[in-house]
Amino acid sequence: MLVQGIKSRPVYTGFAIDENAQRHLFALEGEGARALLDQVKKVGKEFLAVSEILHVGEAHGKELAALGADILWSAPTTPVLLNRLRQNLINARMGTRLYLSGTEGFIGQAMKVALEQGIDFGSIVTEHRGSEARRVQCVHCKGITDNVTTQPFTCSHCGLTLLVRDHYSRRLAAFQGVCIDAEEPGSAPPPEVRFP
Amino acid sequence: MTINTEMPVHVAAITKVADSVKRFRLERVDGGVMPVFSGGAHVVVAMQDGKLLRHNPYSLMSRPGDTSAFEISVLRVESSRGGSHFLHDKISVGDTLTVSQPINLFPFDHRGRKHLFFAGGIGITPFIAMMAQMAQEGRNFELHYAMRTRSHGAYWQELAERYGPSRVKIYCDVENLFIPVDEILARQPLGTHMYVCGPAGMIDAVLGKGKALGWPRQNLHFERFLAPPTGKPFEAVLQRSGKTITVGEHQSMLEAIEAAGVDAPYLCRGGACGQCETNIVSCTGELLHNDIYLEPADKASGKKIMICVSRLKGETITLDI
Numbered sequence: 116m117l118v119q120g121i122k123s124r125p126v127y128t129g130f131a132i133d134e135n136a137q138r139h140l141f142a143l144e145g146e147g148a149r150a151l152l153d154q155v156k157k158v159g160k161e162f163l164a165v166s167e168i169l170h171v172g173e174a175h176g177k178e179l180a181a182l183g184a185d186i187l188w189s190a191p192t193t194p195v196l197l198n199r200l201r202q203n204l205i206n207a208r209m210g211t212r213l214y215l216s217g218t219e220g221f222i223g224q225a226m227k228v229a230l231e232q233g234i235d236f237g238s239i240v241t242e243h244r245g246s247e248a249r250r251v252q253c254v255h256c257k258g259i260t261d262n263v264t265t266q267p268f269t270c271s272h273c274g275l276t277l278l279v280r281d282h283y284s285r286r287l288a289a290f291q292g293v294c295i296d297a298e299e300p301g302s303a304p305p306p307e308v309r310f311p
Numbered sequence: 312m313t314i315n316t317e318m319p320v321h322v323a324a325i326t327k328v329a330d331s332v333k334r335f336r337l338e339r340v341d342g343g344v345m346p347v348f349s350g351g352a353h354v355v356v357a358m359q360d361g362k363l364l365r366h367n368p369y370s371l372m373s374r375p376g377d378t379s380a381f382e383i384s385v386l387r388v389e390s391s392r393g394g395s396h397f398l399h400d401k402i403s404v405g406d407t408l409t410v411s412q413p414i415n416l417f418p419f420d421h422r423g424r425k426h427l428f429f430a431g432g433i434g435i436t437p438f439i440a441m442m443a444q445m446a447q448e449g450r451n452f453e454l455h456y457a458m459r460t461r462s463h464g465a466y467w468q469e470l471a472e473r474y475g476p477s478r479v480k481i482y483c484d485v486e487n488l489f490i491p492v493d494e495i496l497a498r499q500p501l502g503t504h505m506y507v508c509g510p511a512g513m514i515d516a517v518l519g520k521g522k523a524l525g526w527p528r529q530n531l532h533f534e535r536f537l538a539p540p541t542g543k544p545f546e547a548v549l550q551r552s553g554k555t556i557t558v559g560e561h562q563s564m565l566e567a568i569e570a571a572g573v574d575a576p577y578l579c580r581g582g583a584c585g586q587c588e589t590n591i592v593s594c595t596g597e598l599l600h601n602d603i604y605l606e607p608a609d610k611a612s613g614k615k616i617m618i619c620v621s622r623l624k625g626e627t628i629t630l631d632i
Contacts, residue, residue, distance in 0.1 A: 136525035137497075207501040210525035233424035233502030238527030 121281040127222065127243040130154050130214055132162050137210035139166040142200050142225045144193065144217025146245035148175035151216065155182060167203070171196045172217075193221060197228050204232040216242040220250035220261050223288030236285060247310040251279050252289040259289050265306035267295045276303040279310075317357065317409045318345075323380060325404055329465040331387040332433060333399055334372075336380050337410060344378040348413035350441030351534070354381060355580060357409040360397045364569065366580055367394035368536055370436035370508075371413060374443045381410060384465055386433040392538060392561055416584050417508070417534040419445070424502035426452040429490065429517050431509020432459070435466060437534060438508065442474065455490045457482040457509070492520045506532045536581040539563035540601055542622045548629040549573055550592055564618040568632065575618060575632060582620035589618050589630050596625010 130150045132139065139162055141151055148170060155163070160182065167186040170179055171193050179187055190196035204213070213229055215222045222241050229239055248262040258272025267276050270292065277292030284291065296303040320337040328334050339345060348371055358365040373382035387399040402408070417437050419426055426445065428438045435456055445452045454474070458464030461483055471479045482488040496505070505526065507517040514533050521531045541561050548555050549568065558567040565587060568575045578586035582602030591598075591614055600610040602617035609615050618630070 133525060135523055138525075204501055209496065209499040209501055209503050209530070211501055212525060212527075230422070233422050235420070235422065235527065235529035238529045 119281075121283075123283040123285075124281040125219070125223070125241075125283055125285075127219075127241040130216065130240055130242045132158055133212040133240070136162075136212035137165065138207070139212050139214065140203060140207065141166065141168045141170075141214045141216075142196065143168065143170045143172075143179075143215075144196075144221035144245070145172035145174065147216030147218075147221070147242070148172065148179055149216075150242040150244050151214070152178055152182075169196050169199055169203070193224065197224060200225060201228050201232070204229060204234070212240065213238075214240040214242075216244050218245045218248060218262075219243060220248065220288070223250060223283075223285070226285065227288040230285060249279060249310050250289045251277065251292045252284065252287050253277055253292050255294060259287070260292075263292075264308050264310045266309035267303050267306055268292070269306075317411055320381070320408055320410050322402055322404050322406050322408065325402070328384060330460075330463045331399075332384055332463075332465045333387075334382055334384045334465075335398065335402070336373075336382050337408065338380045340407065345381055346413060347378060348375050348440075349415050349418055350375050350444040351417035351419060351437045352413040352415035352440070353417075353437070353536075353579070354383070354413055355411040355577075356383070356398075357411075358394065358397055358402075360393065360401070363393075364566075365394045365397060366566070366569075366577075368580055370417075370440070370534075372436040372439040375440050376444075376447075381413075384433065384436050392541070394538075414578050414584075416579055417506070417532065419506065420504045420530075420532070422502075423504040423530075424451065424500055425504070426450060427495070427499060427503055427505045428452065428454045428456075429492070429505070429507040429509070429513070430454065430456045431507075431513040432457070432463070433465065434507075434509030434513075434534075435464075435470075436508075438506070439466060439470070441506075442470070446474065452478065454479045455482065455495060456480065457484070457490050457513070459484045492517055493524070496520060496524050496526065504530045504532060506534075508534045511535060535583065535603060536579070537583070537601060537603070537620050538581075539566075539620045540599075540622065542599065542624065545596070545623045545625060546627040547623075548592075548627060549632050550629055551632055558622070563620060564616075564622065564628075564630075568618065573632065577619055580619045582617055585617070587617055587619045589616055589632055590614060591616055592629040592631050594623060594625065594628040596623050596628070598622075598628075599624055 163184040166184045171190040215225045248264045251263045252259050253270040256273035260271045275294045278295040282291040319340040323338045324336040326334045353368045353370045369383035385398050388395045552573045556571045578584040585604045599622045601620040
């Protein structure tokens with residue numbers, strides 16, 4: 116049902132520490148903490164002295180604290196983390212490298228904040244960790260729903276049955292959901308968990 | 312096949328702006344309006360120098376929205392193949408030249424929060440148009456302009472007056488003033504883009520410092536026009552056209568192909584844009600890749616060549632053209 120090969124579908128190439136960066140800024144959600152912990156295992160702790168970690172999520176808080184990074188800050192919720200990230204980027208200088216890890220919805224929203232500060236998406240280092248749930252915009256009512264796991268899914272705003280496409284908007288940080296049974300309402304197949 | 316629609320122009324004014332630098336104002340022969348362009352664009356000027364047809368790229372330095380004329384500034388290069396000598400010594404007001412449509416291989420990134428320009432000598436020209444456009448659009452920019460002596464540098468007084476001393480910084484070799492690239496790069500807000508145009512050594516040095524200070528490659532921009540290097544003559548077989556030509560000592564393959572009446576694709580004629588990428592059928596000798604477009608693997612494969620600046624050191628090359 117998903118059309119393959121849609122170019123806008125984001126690709127997450129995985130963390131690799133930029134040796135030339137003067138400062139490293141990490142925004143990590145949930146299992147995204149493991150992307151950083153794995154890098155420390157791989158390349159050592161040296162870069163942590165010039166690293167700032169913004170973290171949200173129940174798990175892995177203690178492991179992150181044990182790293183002894185220059186700054187570690189835990190946010191109560193994702194929107195609070197994004198506010199701090201925005202302020203951080205406004206004040207940051209060139210030579211700061213941004214790393215994002217967590218679910219696609221989190222990476223997308225954090226990247227949206229970075230794009231608004233004039234940062235090129237190609238220069239942001241990303242690694243997908245945790246759930247495959249998607250953040251979806253209903254193209255009909257424009258409502259956005261977080262953590263969509265099924266295909267099709269019922270729009271939480273207008274109630275239409277939507278096909279979740281690979282078609283992605285960096286500006287909205289959301290995949291696009293299109294009505295699947297417009298010609299014959301009620302003919303949509305039952306939802307299946309496709310983004311666990 | 313060229314994708315350019317060339318326009319005959321006459322030289323409306325020639326102004327000496329610095330030691331060895333002249334500005335040429337070019338208006339359309341048919342009285343029509345010039346196309347608008349974006350800051351950083353260049354045109355290829357075609358010059359009939361005796362029997363030789365020269366094509367040289369020059370950055371446009373008039374205001375991007377000004378459709379009354381194009382203006383270019385030309386440095387008389389002592390060691391040049393002759394294009395700048397021809398414009399300086401043989402062209403006078405009223406003469407006719409041909410220019411291509413504007414081409415921009417050095418555009419600025421509209422998403423940037425700030426734009427930092429590093430100019431060396433005549434490398435100032437693309438930035439003059441960029442700054443005019445940015446000033447109008449209310450963008451944040453800063454120019455660092457290096458020159459040998461103040462009398463060698465073109466336009467620095469005008470630029471300093473127009474944009475003020477906080478946005479225009481001048482550095483002069485003879486006064487022992489050099490651009491403190493490291494310090495400048497270290498204090499820029501995140502989202503800054505950097506652009507460099509000037510001598511090859513300066514471009515490499517500035518880009519190298521950017522990389523070493525953790526600037527992402529997406530934020531580093533440069534323009535480098537390469538004049539086709541000279542070399543020993545060799546033979547080129549144009550397989551599809553069924554012609555065999557000799558590429559002379561002071562000629563590029565592209566120029567020799569054009570002289571033989573074969574229409575080959577090109578845009579920048581400086582090894583940067585990739586338009587003239589040509590497949591090699593076979594060759595005897597060593598390929599001298601002078602472009603900055605092909606990937607190292609492509610160069611090593613021996614299957615591709617940029618005919619505007621690269622040559623053969625050997626006898627014969629057969630091209631799929």
